[in-house]
Amino acid sequence: MKIFSGTSNKPLAQKVAKKLGTDLSPLEIHIFPDKEKRVRVLEKVVDENCIVIQPTSPDPDSNYMELFFVVDALRRSGAKTIKAVIPYLGYQRQDHVFRDGEAVSLAVIATLLKWGGVDEVISFDLHSIKIPEIFKIKLTHLSALSLFAAEIRKMGKSTMLVSPDMGGIRRIKLLSEILNNMPYAVIEKNRDLVSGKVTMTGISGEVKENAIIVDDMISTGGTIVTAANLLKNKGAKNIYVFATHAVFSKDAPRILSSPLIKKVYVTDTIDIPKEKRFQKLEVLSVAEMVATSLSS
Numbered sequence: 001m002k003i004f005s006g007t008s009n010k011p012l013a014q015k016v017a018k019k020l021g022t023d024l025s026p027l028e029i030h031i032f033p034d035k036e037k038r039v040r041v042l043e044k045v046v047d048e049n050c051i052v053i054q055p056t057s058p059d060p061d062s063n064y065m066e067l068f069f070v071v072d073a074l075r076r077s078g079a080k081t082i083k084a085v086i087p088y089l090g091y092q093r094q095d096h097v098f099r100d101g102e103a104v105s106l107a108v109i110a111t112l113l114k115w116g117g118v119d120e121v122i123s124f125d126l127h128s129i130k131i132p133e134i135f136k137i138k139l140t141h142l143s144a145l146s147l148f149a150a151e152i153r154k155m156g157k158s159t160m161l162v163s164p165d166m167g168g169i170r171r172i173k174l175l176s177e178i179l180n181n182m183p184y185a186v187i188e189k190n191r192d193l194v195s196g197k198v199t200m201t202g203i204s205g206e207v208k209e210n211a212i213i214v215d216d217m218i219s220t221g222g223t224i225v226t227a228a229n230l231l232k233n234k235g236a237k238n239i240y241v242f243a244t245h246a247v248f249s250k251d252a253p254r255i256l257s258s259p260l261i262k263k264v265y266v267t268d269t270i271d272i273p274k275e276k277r278f279q280k281l282e283v284l285s286v287a288e289m290v291a292t293s294l295s296s
């Protein structure tokens with residue numbers, strides 16, 4: 001097995017390679033002044049099973065193109081199979097037509113991955129469980145929920161899980177089951193598709209002292225901070241946040257540093273640069289799970 005990494009999350013790729021007892025295989029990625037990229041595989045891959053690790057945040061278009069080029073280079077160099085580990089799979093938000101006239105961006109990505117020669121995609125905590133149906137190649141769906149459960153078990157009694165929207169209900173039920181049926185509640189959230197503004201109108205279930213908000217991703221932080229406000233008003237004293245993908249766009253780190261929130265746990269599906277890290281942030285690694293999946 002040969003493991004290659006694109007440029008979007010080398011630290012994770014290095015950890016995965018180390019867990020598998022190997023090093024990353026060399027790849028040359030040259031960026032021209034106009035930002036075009038030229039990719040070259042620097043190792044023999046004839047008849048090899050090849051892995052490419054490349055989440056697509058923070059710059060989805062550029063990171064996807066890089067991934068497509070690496071896959072193409074591997075295919076042309078004689079690779080036997082190609083698995084794309086895309087821990088954060090960009091364009092998941094647009095997995096169907098919400099309003100007339102829209103593109104289904106994720107369907108385009110799925111077509112390009114198959115057409116480019118990818119045999120399997122491995123990803124984490126997909127936005128919706130319907131996403132694998134869009135893919136015509138195997139999509140292995142891993143989850144960080146077991147990592148979250150290990151942290152949540154350390155927290156005291158009077159703890160509850162909260163999904164900040166109806167879309168997260170399946171996720172929260174699964175986590176509750178892992179945690180011996182820990183109580184959970186779901187918030188009613190609405191997002192204006194034009195302005196992006198989030199409003200929350202109510203919550204099902206009794207709010208406890210320790211409230212744990214669980215989401216698949218944090219982008220602007222708007223969802224989390226609006227949910228935290230609602231929970232505080234309903235009597236929560238300690239509010240924790242768990243989210244798999246630290247997209248952290250705009251000034252999310254500042255918003256998440258709010259005194260309303262005790263701690264924010266995310267994973268390393270997306271590389272978090274120094275300037276986006278903040279005191280309350282804890283990053284859990286998915287490297288072991290990726291390595292286990294690749295070796296099974």
Ligand code: R5P
Binds near residue numbers: 165198215219222223
């Ligand atoms: C929405 O359905 C997702 O699960 C997240 O809640 C959302 O993408 C977070 O975005 P933001 O941080 O911008 O509110």
